[in-house]
Amino acid sequence: MIEITKKHANILVIVNEVRPAVADLKADVATLEMTFTYHSEVSCLIHAEGSDYIDKVKAFYARFWVAIEDKEEESCKAACTASVKDSFMTNFAVTKEDIIAYRTALGLKCDEVGAPVDFSTVVSWRALIQSVLANEVKGNLLNLVHLKHSYKLLSSRKYSAMFLPGDDIVSTAKVASLRIIDSGKIVHSMATISRRALNDDMEVFEPLVELHSEFLIRGCFTDFESTFSVEETKHEFVLKDAEELKTKTWLKLAAETSVNVGDRLALQLTTKRQYASISSLSSLEVSGVLFRGEAGTTVEIGAVEFKSDEVNESPITAFLRQVQLETSGMFVNNGSYMLETPLEINVPTNALAYAVASRDLNPIHRSNYAAILAGLKGKPIMHGMWTATKVRDLVTQSFSQGLDSNVVEYEVSFDGMVYPGDKLFMQARHVGQKNGNKILSIEVVNSSSERVITARAVVKQRPTAFVFTGQGSAEVGMGMNRYQESPIAREIWDRGDRHLLNMFGFSILDIVHNNPKSITVYFGGKKGRRIREKYMSLTCEDPTTGETVPLLPEINTRTQSFTFSLPEGLLFATQFNQPAIVLLEKAMFSEIEDAQLIPSDAFFAGHSLGEYAGLSSFAGVLALEDVVEVVFLRGLIMQRAVKRDAEGRSDYGMVAANPMRVGSHMTEELLYTIVQGIEAASGKLLQVVNFNVQQYQYVVAGDSVNLETLSLGLAAFKTLKSTESEDVDKIIMYSLEQARARKEECEQRGRPFMLTRGLATIPLPGIDMPFHSRELLSGVPSFRELLRTVHIVKKYIANQPVFGKAKEKYQEAKAIIKSKGK
Numbered sequence: 130m131i132e133i134t135k136k137h138a139n140i141l142v143i144v145n146e147v148r149p150a151v152a153d154l155k156a157d158v159a160t161l162e163m164t165f166t167y168h169s170e171v172s173c174l175i176h177a178e179g180s181d182y183i184d185k186v187k188a189f190y191a192r193f194w195v196a197i198e199d200k201e202e203e204s205c206k207a208a209c210t211a212s213v214k215d216s217f218m219t220n221f222a223v224t225k226e227d228i229i230a231y232r233t234a235l236g237l238k239c240d241e242v243g244a245p246v247d248f249s250t251v252v253s254w255r256a257l258i259q260s261v262l263a264n265e266v267k268g269n270l271l272n273l274v275h276l277k278h279s280y281k282l283l284s285s286r287k288y289s290a291m292f293l294p295g296d297d298i299v300s301t302a303k304v305a306s307l308r309i310i311d312s313g314k315i316v317h318s319m320a321t322i323s324r325r326a327l328n329d330d331m332e333v334f335e336p337l338v339e340l341h342s343e344f345l346i347r348g349c350f351t352d353f354e355s356t357f358s359v360e361e362t363k364h365e366f367v368l369k370d371a372e373e374l375k376t377k378t379w380l381k382l383a384a385e386t387s388v389n390v391g392d393r394l395a396l397q398l399t400t401k402r403q404y405a406s407i408s409s410l411s412s413l414e415v416s417g418v419l420f421r422g423e424a425g426t427t428v429e430i431g432a433v434e435f436k437s438d439e440v441n442e443s444p445i446t447a448f449l450r451q452v453q454l455e456t457s458g459m460f461v462n463n464g465s466y467m468l469e470t471p472l473e474i475n476v477p478t479n480a481l482a483y484a485v486a487s488r489d490l491n492p493i494h495r496s497n498y499a500a501i502l503a504g505l506k507g508k509p510i511m512h513g514m515w516t517a518t519k520v521r522d523l524v525t526q527s528f529s530q531g532l533d534s535n536v537v538e539y540e541v542s543f544d545g546m547v548y549p550g551d552k553l554f555m556q557a558r559h560v561g562q563k564n565g566n567k568i569l570s571i572e573v574v575n576s577s578s579e580r581v582i583t584a585r586a587v588v589k590q591r592p593t594a595f596v597f598t599g600q601g602s603a604e605v606g607m608g609m610n611r612y613q614e615s616p617i618a619r620e621i622w623d624r625g626d627r628h629l630l631n632m633f634g635f636s637i638l639d640i641v642h643n644n645p646k647s648i649t650v651y652f653g654g655k656k657g658r659r660i661r662e663k664y665m666s667l668t669c670e671d672p673t674t675g676e677t678v679p680l681l682p683e684i685n686t687r688t689q690s691f692t693f694s695l696p697e698g699l700l701f702a703t704q705f706n707q708p709a710i711v712l713l714e715k716a717m718f719s720e721i722e723d724a725q726l727i728p729s730d731a732f733f734a735g736h737s738l739g740e741y742a743g744l745s746s747f748a749g750v751l752a753l754e755d756v757v758e759v760v761f762l763r764g765l766i767m768q769r770a771v772k773r774d775a776e777g778r779s780d781y782g783m784v785a786a787n788p789m790r791v792g793s794h795m796t797e798e799l800l801y802t803i804v805q806g807i808e809a810a811s812g813k814l815l816q817v818v819n820f821n822v823q824q825y826q827y828v829v830a831g832d833s834v835n836l837e838t839l840s841l842g843l844a845a846f847k848t849l850k851s852t853e854s855e856d857v858d859k860i861i862m863y864s865l866e867q868a869r870a871r872k873e874e875c876e877q878r879g880r881p882f883m884l885t886r887g888l889a890t891i892p893l894p895g896i897d898m899p900f901h902s903r904e905l906l907s908g909v910p911s912f913r914e915l916l917r918t919v920h921i922v923k924k925y926i927a928n929q930p931v932f933g934k935a936k937e938k939y940q941e942a943k944a945i946i947k948s949k950g951k
Contacts, residue, residue: 131498140165140175146492146499148193151485152227157201159192159492161185183269184209187262190270193490194258208262213304213355217259221252223296227486234482235518236475243290245525245533246280247518249338252292253300253320254488260304260318261344265355268314268346271503275513276315277343279540283321283336285730288534291337297325299334305341306358309407313347317358347504353411356404361397366452368392379435379445380419386430391624393422393749398433398445412438415445422749458725464560464570471554472523474573476511478550483515510546516553517541520573520584523555528569529588537566538587545581552576563587565728594732595747597714597739600900601783601893603706605644605698608713612638617723618716621753625712628754629761634660635693637712637757640705644698651690661688669766680769695777696881701895702777704764708757711742715753718746737819737900738763767898770905781814782884783830783893783900784840785821790889791847797824799852804829806861807838815839818901830899833884837868840887847888 132143142163150156162185164178191205211217228244231237231251250257260266261273284291292298302320309315319341323334368374371388382388398417405411419431435443477483480494489512492499500509521539529535547553553573561568566587573582611618626638634650634657652661667680684691695702700709721727727747735743738760745756771779788795801817808815808831815835819828829839841864849856875882884892899905 135167138167139178140167144189144498144502146193146496148196148490149481149485149495151488151490152224154196154198157192159189161189183267186270190491191262193492194488195255195262208259209264211259211263213260213263213265213307213357215263215303217256217302219253219256219300219302221298221300223248223252223292223294223298225294227251228292228294230482230486234477234486235515235522236477237522241290242293243288244292245518245522246282246291246338246536246539247514247521248292249280249300249320249322249340250278250342250514251487252298253302253322253340256300256302257318257320257340257342258489260302261316261346263304266307266314266316266346267352267355268348268350270346272313272347273503274345274347275342275543276345277341277540277542278514278517279341280538281339282534282537283339284534286534287532289531290533298337299323299325305360307356308358308404309350309353309356311407313345314350316344316346318342318344353404353406358400358402358404360400360402362400363395363397364449364453365393365395366449368394369452377444377448379415379433379443380431381434382419382431383429388421388430391752395420395422395427396433396445396449400443408441410438410441412436413440413443415443458563458568459561460559464558467528467557467559467569468555471556472527474516474519474523474553474555476516476547476549476551476553480509480511480515480549483512487512487514489514505546508548511549511551513541513543513547516547516573516582517543517584520555520571520582521586524557524569524571524584524586524588528557528567528586530591532589535589536586537589539584540586541582541584543581544583545575545579547575547581553581557586562725565593565726565731566590590728592730592732593728594734595718595727595743597733597735597742597746598710599735599737599739600703600706600710601896603700603710603713603895605641605700607641607709608716609642611716611720615716615720617719621716621719622712624753625708625715625757629708629757631656632660632663632758633761635705637705637708640699641709644700646696646698647692647694648699649690649692652688661686664691667762667765669769680766697895702764703768703896703898704761706895707738707741707760707764710738711745711756711760714739714742715746715756718742722746767900767905771898778881779897780833781831781897781899781904782833782836783818783828783896783898784836784884784890785893786827786829786839786843787825787889787891788827788843789825791843792850794850794852795843795846795889797827799857800827802857803842803846803861804839806857807835807842807865810861810865811835811838814899814902814904816899816902818899828893828901829890830902830904833882834865834868834872836884836890836892837871838864840885840890841867843890844888 130145132145134141142165144161144163145158146161148157148159163182165175166178167175187209188205191208192201195204195208197204223244228242229239231244231248232239232241261270300320300322302318304316305319306317307314319339321336322338322340323336326333326335368388368390371390374380374388375382388394396417396419398415401414402410403412413436415433415435417433418429419433420427421430433445435445484490484494493503493505494509494512497508501507520541521536525531525533525536553575555571555573558570559567560570566589569586569588571582571584571586572580574580608618608622612622622638626636629635629637635648639645640648650660651657661684664681664684665679668677669680670677681691693699693702699705733743733747735741741751741756741760745751745753751759771781773779786800788797788800804815804817811832811834813832813835815829815831817827818830821828829836838861842860845860845864849860872882886892
């Protein structure tokens with residue numbers, strides 16, 4: 130109700146607005162008194178009077194937003210006299226009734242027991258809205274409009290609804306910035322919403338959501354002395370010029386700390402600005418910390434400090450523009466539509482239900498008079514947050530498998546007015562990727578095709594696993610097309626090639642390109658002597674005596690050169706094959722990562738050698754230079770672990786066996802019996818070493834004659850279809866005789882004995898090592914010295930179970946590798 134009285138030239142307007150009851154505050158009437166004077170001699174006839182006009186409006190709004198039952202005057206006064214530099218905190222106990230009222234007001238499915246992320250605005254509302262009531266915020270709140278609102282999830286838990294009955298929620302808000310622009314004054318409020326709980330009788334807070342909201346007070350302002358911004362940012366980059374970084378006066382490196390080209394660095398910065406005008410600063414202050422990524426973690430290596438009252442941009446910002454990683458996650462063609470036809474949103478004809486459920490009791494959403502005073506079109510407008518929540522719910526249901534937690538970021542801009550009873554239409558585009566998540570651009574228009582909302586949502590995809598292949602997947606020229614076309618892939622290959630050439634005297638790029646049958650490493654000059662010393666330092670354990678012996682006894686202080694050779698080409702020699710495959714997979718992964726296609730919570734697994742590519746690429750626990758060196762030495766240790774002829778060939782190999790190709794009678798147990806029988810009959814190695822797909826694929830390593838025996842034996846079992854032990858023994862002996870005869874025939878003709886594809890076996894090309902077998906256990910002590918601790922808990926899949934820290938995991942590993950550690 131509005132009362133208007135006039136006495137002479139003075140006009141008194143009294144606005145009485147009903148404040149509806151909410152769960153923790155009873156209904157009441159809030160009154161706003163405004164005095165105006167009439168001036169017939171000027172073009173603007175009516176003028177607001179009194180220096181306290183703005184404060185009266187602010188106190189009026191405080192009654193609707195922050196009043197506390199039985200302490201209304203005290204609580205409202207405290208909110209209006211608080212400083213923008215203060216922190217604002219509020220507690221909220223979520224009830225079943227709160228959730229039902231909220232979901233009903235929004236037209237959400239009421240069979241859910243909880244409320245979505247958007248409910249964080251409700252639980253934090255009192256703290257959040259205090260930002261516009263603060264003492265330094267001078268402006269007429271009747272001219273207040275909501276500009277932007279955003280959520281970022283801080284919890285990694287999966288859920289269909291974030292807030293549940295019984296939750297004890299604590300919200301802490303602060304003013305992140307107060308700025309003047311041409312159209313008015315912007316107040317940017319930031320809140321952190323946490324769940325309070327007891328853990329072992331200790332009070333703990335689980336961060337749930339980071340919330341940002343921007344409000345615009347329309348008008349013309351000049352009080353720049355009150356304006357400021359505080360911004361916290363993180364910037365990651367790969368160092369390309371270490372000497373330049375050391376010259377920066379704003380950076381102080383920790384004592385005895387060095388930085389090197391290729392280091393992955395991150396600056397965590399706090400930037401404080403005071404404004405002199407819309408486009409200039411009166412002061413600028415930047416502080417922060419420099420971190421370096423090391424072995425799967427980050428280490429603080431320096432401090433940042435900069436202050437000035439003479440610049441509008443810090444030198445740190447200019448530096449970051451030069452060095453920061455460019456991300457290519459956004460699509461160049463503006464993406465593609467996600468919906469064949471736009472989704473329809475029907476706005477309720479009355480905003481009262483949402484006002485009560487949300488605690489946003491602003492009268493402009495319910496009262497014609499309040500809307501007129503606010504300069505609107507003479508009728509109430511719908512809450513912006515009602516529309517924003519409806520849009521986010523449609524995104525959740527349409528694009529994130531109905532999981533509230535899958536919409537990890539959501540930012541909405543309020544572009545136009547929405548009125549009760551409106552009909553809206555939503556369309557979405559897939560415009561890019563961010564950390565493996567889809568970036569959606571959303572537009573909402575009314576029935577007149579006027580845009581009322583634009584939004585951006587970052588949506589999680591279904592669980593993803595990245596699998597890195599092992600040895601046996603190499604081919605000449607692999608990855609070289611991407612080497613030519615992609616700077617990212619080329620950098621990976623060049624770094625690996627440069628390191629191996631510098632440390633061991635060979636080019637892995639030349640081996641991949643040309644597959645030479647031999648290469649010679651020369652030890653002349655200072656660099657050559659250093660490479661020779663590196664080779665001489667390599668040792669292994671003699672499997673017979675247990676003594677430490679040189680890995681390459683042919684190389685000594687008088688050796689002038691050393692030649693690696695293999696008739697099939699060195700790309701297929703274990704020591705060169707392994708770094709080549711790791712570099713290929715690292716380069717491929719880096720390109721995918723640059724395209725923002727790797728989810729932060731993805732799983733990874735490596736098949737044999739692929740474990741190293743995965744640990745380096747996905748987990749970042751082995752630097753590129755470290756991993757190529759490790760796998761070269763791993764391959765060299767393995768290559769020297771078995772006897773070879775004059776041409777470098779061994780008597781070993783591997784095959785993939787498929788029992789189902791034999792028949793249903795060829796069970797896993799029978800396969801083991803046959804493998805063990807062949808090994809017992811021949812006295813040489815045959816072992817099932819990889820269990821890939823039960824009943825369909827087992828990888829078997831061993832003596833090449835034994836592998837041929839297995840191939841012949843499995844083919845014979847398809848016809849015989851017998852599992853009697855006598856028949857098994859007969860087939861093993863007969864097949865072994867055939868395989869030995871084949872090898873003898875090859876030797877007589879001067880040809881290498883090559884495994885052939887059988888009915889149920891496929892030889893693994895290029896592999897002449899019994900990988901993962903007991904034959905290579907003698908190389909474990911040598912290889913152990915090459916490795917360092919890695920951080921792979923709950924992410925790395927090792928031999929089926931997800932890697933963890935349980936005692937049983939350590940005991941199992943210790944027994945297998947015969948570790949002497951405690």
